[in-house]
Amino acid sequence: MKRGINKIKLFENLDKETKEKLSAVSTIKKYKKGELLYSDKEKINTVYFVLEGVASLYKPNPDNTKKVVFLFGEGYVLNEVIIYENITSLSCEFLSNAKLLEIPREKFVEILETSYPLAKGVIESLINKNRIMSHQLKNISNSITVDRQIAFKLWKLGKDFGIETPDGIEINFDLSITLFAEMLGAKRETVSRQVKVLSELGLISLKRKRFTLLKYNELLDYFHGKILN
Structure with a gap:
């Protein structure tokens, strides 16, 4: 399990004790290409981290099409936002076979409350996703063909x-x-x-x-x- 913990970017600056706590409450699960992990507005109680593969986070449109918002690969957290409210705002499916490290939300929050570096990492991850969305909006402006x-x-x-x-x-x-x-x-x-x-x-x-x-x-x-x- 420690090898899985060490592959996650969010955990890079954590001390050995915090990594061991995370490892103790983590599980690893495999998923197949095309499998849906969770749906928009679904209540979930697990924080997911990508160890292998590519995950697509998208917003379903009323006409049954999708608007892909993020693509995440190895080392990234998919849904850290649920530590604040455990209702998803995006759907998630896999574009390839994948392996995830999974931590129960309550256990993750307990460890988060004892580790400033982990809390800082979560905030930085959320800021980075907001930055990605801002770039996307800029790049789809009418002025860019x-x-x-x-x-x-x-x-x-x-x-x-x-x-x-x-x-x-x-x-x-x-x-x-x-x-x-x-x-x-x-x-x-x-x-x-x-x-x-x-x-x-x-x-x-x-x-x-x-x-x-x-x-x-x-x-x-x-x-x-x-x-x-």
Whole structure:
């Protein structure tokens, strides 16, 4: 269990005693790709941390579509917000097979109340998520075209989930055009068309739902308007 505790970013600055307390009340569970962990507005009493895999946190829309708000991989906490109110505001499903470290909410809060570094880490994690949401709102403004939004999102996914291959940086989970559209809050047809544009420019390739970023750094240049199509 200690190996699991040591993989969590939120626990990096904790002393040995606090880590041992967390380890004593933790369990590890595996989940399959496509499995729903919890739903929007569901009451839950477990704090979840990703040890392996990729989790999508999204808001269901009235028309049965989704707005993906966060993607989190290894080392991240999914739902620290429930320590304040244990009703979820987002749904969570897995984009790959996953392994989670799980801690009962009440036990986590008990340890939190005795550890300033842990409390500080939770606050910083919440601030970081708020910062991510602010960047997303900025990047989907009317002044930024969909192709540039796609270029930036792929660059960011490459940074967070990329693996080196002979051809470039591969995003290491299946990313369909439908899911990509849900992440951007754009129409599927528009995303499909603009992905084709970036492919024709030689910046990316898409094969069997796997994106490879052929010219990773140039995606950021494209976002900033330095490459014209």
